Amino acid sequence: MTGDNLVGEILGERYEILDKIGTGGMATVYKAKDTLLNRNVAIKILRDSLEEEETVVNNFVKEAQASAGLAHNNIVSVYDVGNSDGLNYIVMELVEGITLKEYIKEKGMLPWQEACDYAIQIGQGISEAHANDIIHCDIKPQNIILTEDKTVKVTDFGIAKAVSSGTTVVGGTALGSVHYISPEQARGGHTDPRTDIYSMGIVLYEMLAGKVPFDGDSAVGIAMKHLEEEPVDVKCINLDIPTDLAYVVMKAISKEQSKRYQTVQEMLNDIHAVLASEPLPSKNIIDPDRLADTDDDEDSDEKAKEIQEELELRQRKAKLIKAREMEKKKRAQKRANRMATLLAIITIAVIGLIGTGVYMIVNNFVLNVSVPDFTNMTVEEAKQLAKDKHLKILDSDIEYSISDTVEDGKVVTQSPQKGKTAEKNSEVRIVVSIGSRGGNIAVPDLINKTRVEAMQMIDSAQLRATVIEENSKTVPAGNVIRQIPVSGTKLFAGDYVTIYLSKGVSGDTTQTGKTVVPYVTGVDIDVARNLLSDAGLTLGSVSSVTSDSAYGTVISQSVGAGNSVNSGSSIGIVISGGPAQEQEVYQEPEQENTNTQTGNNSTTGTQTFFVSIPNNGQDSVYVEVYVNGTLVHEGEYPSDTGTVPVDISGSGEVNVTAYVDGVAQSQTINFGN
Numbered sequence: 001m002t003g004d005n006l007v008g009e010i011l012g013e014r015y016e017i018l019d020k021i022g023t024g025g026m027a028t029v030y031k032a033k034d035t036l037l038n039r040n041v042a043i044k045i046l047r048d049s050l051e052e053e054e055t056v057v058n059n060f061v062k063e064a065q066a067s068a069g070l071a072h073n074n075i076v077s078v079y080d081v082g083n084s085d086g087l088n089y090i091v092m093e094l095v096e097g098i099t100l101k102e103y104i105k106e107k108g109m110l111p112w113q114e115a116c117d118y119a120i121q122i123g124q125g126i127s128e129a130h131a132n133d134i135i136h137c138d139i140k141p142q143n144i145i146l147t148e149d150k151t152v153k154v155t156d157f158g159i160a161k162a163v164s165s166g167t168t169v170v171g172g173t174a175l176g177s178v179h180y181i182s183p184e185q186a187r188g189g190h191t192d193p194r195t196d197i198y199s200m201g202i203v204l205y206e207m208l209a210g211k212v213p214f215d216g217d218s219a220v221g222i223a224m225k226h227l228e229e230e231p232v233d234v235k236c237i238n239l240d241i242p243t244d245l246a247y248v249v250m251k252a253i254s255k256e257q258s259k260r261y262q263t264v265q266e267m268l269n270d271i272h273a274v275l276a277s278e279p280l281p282s283k284n285i286i287d288p289d290r291l292a293d294t295d296d297d298e299d300s301d302e303k304a305k306e307i308q309e310e311l312e313l314r315q316r317k318a319k320l321i322k323a324r325e326m327e328k329k330k331r332a333q334k335r336a337n338r339m340a341t342l343l344a345i346i347t348i349a350v351i352g353l354i355g356t357g358v359y360m361i362v363n364n365f366v367l368n369v370s371v372p373d374f375t376n377m378t379v380e381e382a383k384q385l386a387k388d389k390h391l392k393i394l395d396s397d398i399e400y401s402i403s404d405t406v407e408d409g410k411v412v413t414q415s416p417q418k419g420k421t422a423e424k425n426s427e428v429r430i431v432v433s434i435g436s437r438g439g440n441i442a443v444p445d446l447i448n449k450t451r452v453e454a455m456q457m458i459d460s461a462q463l464r465a466t467v468i469e470e471n472s473k474t475v476p477a478g479n480v481i482r483q484i485p486v487s488g489t490k491l492f493a494g495d496y497v498t499i500y501l502s503k504g505v506s507g508d509t510t511q512t513g514k515t516v517v518p519y520v521t522g523v524d525i526d527v528a529r530n531l532l533s534d535a536g537l538t539l540g541s542v543s544s545v546t547s548d549s550a551y552g553t554v555i556s557q558s559v560g561a562g563n564s565v566n567s568g569s570s571i572g573i574v575i576s577g578g579p580a581q582e583q584e585v586y587q588e589p590e591q592e593n594t595n596t597q598t599g600n601n602s603t604t605g606t607q608t609f610f611v612s613i614p615n616n617g618q619d620s621v622y623v624e625v626y627v628n629g630t631l632v633h634e635g636e637y638p639s640d641t642g643t644v645p646v647d648i649s650g651s652g653e654v655n656v657t658a659y660v661d662g663v664a665q666s667q668t669i670n671f672g673n
Contacts, residue, residue: 006030006045007438011084015043015091019492020438023047023408026060031094034079041079042094045087057088064090067157069132074125076145076155095153100141100203108210108396112241115207116271118144121152122200123271127264129157130193137191139199140180141206178219179212183255186223194257197267201252201260208249209237227255236328245274251282373418374411374430382411382430390424401484402491403433413486431484437491445487446480446499452518454480454499455534459527462493465534469503477504478516515567517559525552525575529638532571540570541642544577544608551578570640577608577645604651605671611644611658612665613637624659 006017011032018040019031027044034041046060064081071077080091100118104110110118122144129136136157143156182198184191206212213231216222231253235246248270254260261267261282270280369390374382379398386393406412413431416422441461446454451467458465475481484498485491515536520528529539540558547555558572559565611623618639625633625646633646648656651671658665 005438011043011087011089012080012082015041015089017043020436023435032091034091040094042092044090044092046089060088060090067092070129070134070157072125072128074121074152074154075128076153092155093153095145095147095155097145097147097153100144100146100152100207103146104141104206104210105396109238110207112208112238112245113275115204116245116275117150118146118152118207119200119204120268120271122154122203123264123268125152125154126196126200127268129154130196130264135191135193136196136199137185138177138180139196139203140177141203142177144203178222179214181223181226182257183227184257186226192257193264194260194262197252197261197264198254200264200267201249205231205234205249205253208234208241208245211237213253230255242274244270244280247280247283248274368421369424371414371416371418371420371422371428374414374428375418376406377411378409379411379430379432386428391422391426391428393428393430397427397429399429399431399484400434401431401486402435402437402489403485404436404489406433408433408435413482415482437489437495439490439492439495441491441493441495443483443485443487443489443491443497446483446497447487448475449480450516451478451480451501451535452516455518455531458497458499459523459531463491464494464496466496466498467501467534468498469501472502472504475502477502514564515569517557517563517565517571520557520571520573521554523554525554525573528554528557528573536567537565538568538570538640539638540572540640542573542575543643544575544645546578547576548579549576551576572642575645578647604649606647606649607669607671609646609648609656609658609667609669611646611660613639613641613644613660614663615640618661621661626657626659627654 005020007019007030009017011017014034014036015032016035017030017032021029021031021042023029027046030043030045032041032043033039046057061081064078067075067078068081076095077093078090079093082089082091122139126136126139134157136154138156139154143154145153145155147153180199180202182191182195183189184195202212213234214222214225214229216225231250233246234249235241235243248267251270252260252267261270266282270282273280371391372385372389374385374393377385379393383393401412403412410433411430412433415429422428441463443463444457444461446457449457455465470481472481479502481500481502483500491497517537518531518535520531523531525542532539545555547553549555553576555574555576557574559569565571609625611625613621613623616639620636620638622636623634623644624631627648627650632648635644637644646658648654648669650669653668653670656667656669
């Protein structure tokens with residue numbers, strides 16, 4: 001049994017492996033079911049190639065030991081650690097979500113209030129670890145999971161340090177991720193809780209600025225910047241954040257430990273104060289050495305003078321930051337003016353060259369290059385090759401996709417394709433593999449399909465779609481330009497496929513505000529609602545007719561498929577109310593052979609009661625239907641549904657009452673002669 005593909009296996013006679021979540025440098029993480037406690041968990045399994053390395057195995061086990069004693073809402077819980085058939089594993093709380101790094105990459109600069117909320121949650125988790133004499137030593141957004149409800153979970157105590165163990169580091173090294181390590185980690189010095197505070201400050205800086213303060217071409221170069229260079233004040237990058245918040249960030253990432261916050265709680269107190277627009281508590285803390293006990297008025301005056309000078313210094317710093325911002329704007333304006341002048345000169349020069357007949361020289365100003373093949377390269381290899389070929393790959397535009405054929409971390413596809421001609425210094429967009437999902441449903445080929453065709457193919461494959469529109473010079477408006485993942489990739493039912501839909505050439509407004517009606521006839525009403533929603537439409541009135549089709553199947557639609565309508569339009573449908581034999585009782589009660597005669601001259605049959613759904617502006621309403629006080633139907637429906645048919649069976653006279661968000665609709669149905 002190998003650790004790279006364990007789906008379907010049982011570990012420790014207890015944990016059933018359900019799915020692979022992801023892989024890292026040391027371990028593979030699976031979703032599993034704890035058959036003893038009947039709950040889903042995450043299991044981290046050490047990679048096979050590392051099982052023979054004693055130090056790595058020891059560090060892996062110590063990670064579990066460092067985390068097992070921590071119980072906090074903002075820390076991923078560790079439940080168990082074990083060894084099965086030579087595989088070392090850690091059983092952890094299963095947290096559904098994305099890493100903070102992925103979230104920042106998607107959003108860029110976060111609103112400062114949101115960044116403060118995440119920083120507070122991270123700090124609460126780290127503070128709990130510090131209270132248990134554990135220093136994380138590897139705080140970074142890749143180790144912070146953000147759940148769907150925006151709860152933060154700190155994980156991976158892989159190089160955590162036990163405070164009580166002197167300089168012994170549980171993970172074997174004090175070096176964390178190079179973009180987030182403290183100066184003392186970079187120089188191999190003494191680490192303490194203030195080490196985590198520095199890394200927290202870098203993470204908060206990245207959330208506010210959309211980038212880390214120090215970057216470079218090599219790990220050593222970045223580490224040296226942590227030691228030697230002063231970071232750009234985050235306020236100079238993001239002018240929208242409060243000055244006090246910038247103070248919190250820059251204090252947390254001070255190079256000297258003594259100048260940082262001394263505890264995580266001190267930092268959290270200041271962040272709370274920023275959110276409440278209150279003075280920072282840390283600025284009101286006076287150095288005890290400056291407040292020696294004395295009754296000497298002259299000493300008191302001297303202390304007051306020192307405090308006043310400190311306040312004036314802070315004010316001067318604030319003015320200096322503002323002056324720098326103004327100077328930066330002036331320089332930008334000057335650059336723009338110089339560029340305009342330069343463009344004018346170039347234009348005149350080009351006209352002059354054309355006038356003298358030197359056409360070939362002018363032509364050389366536009367150089368074209370042949371696009372190389374980036375597939376199966378790492379991101380760094382692809383970026384270097386692009387640079388060598390006078391092209392560029394931007395980190396912000398790199399996309400990631402599941403792939404069954406390309407190794408994790410390597411390029412799956414590119415645009416433009418290899419061999420195409422591109423302008424010099426133009427951008428190449430790449431899609432990078434995040435490994436195989438391991439599903440059993442092949443993604444269909446959606447390229448050049450219309451939106452309706454693509455949505456029908458995705459729905460038929462039991463998958464779901466995310467639609468992104470973008471301009472295209474080559475693909476007609478309304479057709480699919482590209483897709484992620486590529487066709488043939490194996491997914492599970494319910495997984496998402498992202499399709500990029502052409503809006504045509506930028507500036508083409510011929511179809512602005514229009515959308516194409518999808519084909520919904522023959523599908524279930526819920527599927528029809530989803531298809532209309534995906535097309536930017538809403539489900540309008542719903543009525544039912546007798547039909548041999550299954551109940552709820554769409555029989556017809558008010559606007560034919562393929563027609564162009566205004567976005568947001570409502571499309572009415574007619575659904576099947578069930579087989580004709582059941583409906584004839586209501587529509588033709590005189591046919592006694594369709595009813596069962598009872599001894600008291602009443603008949604037993606089925607009639608349809610229609611619940612009227614008011615379009616009250618809410619997203620949905622909740623419906624309950626009672627027959628003689630007994631609940632027979634309930635459900636949630638969009639407020640624009642129109643009517644909901646409910647089949648009522650009984651004999652004699654029955655009282656039917658429907659409650660729509662608590663408002664009653666009543667009717668008496670008589671099944672008698």
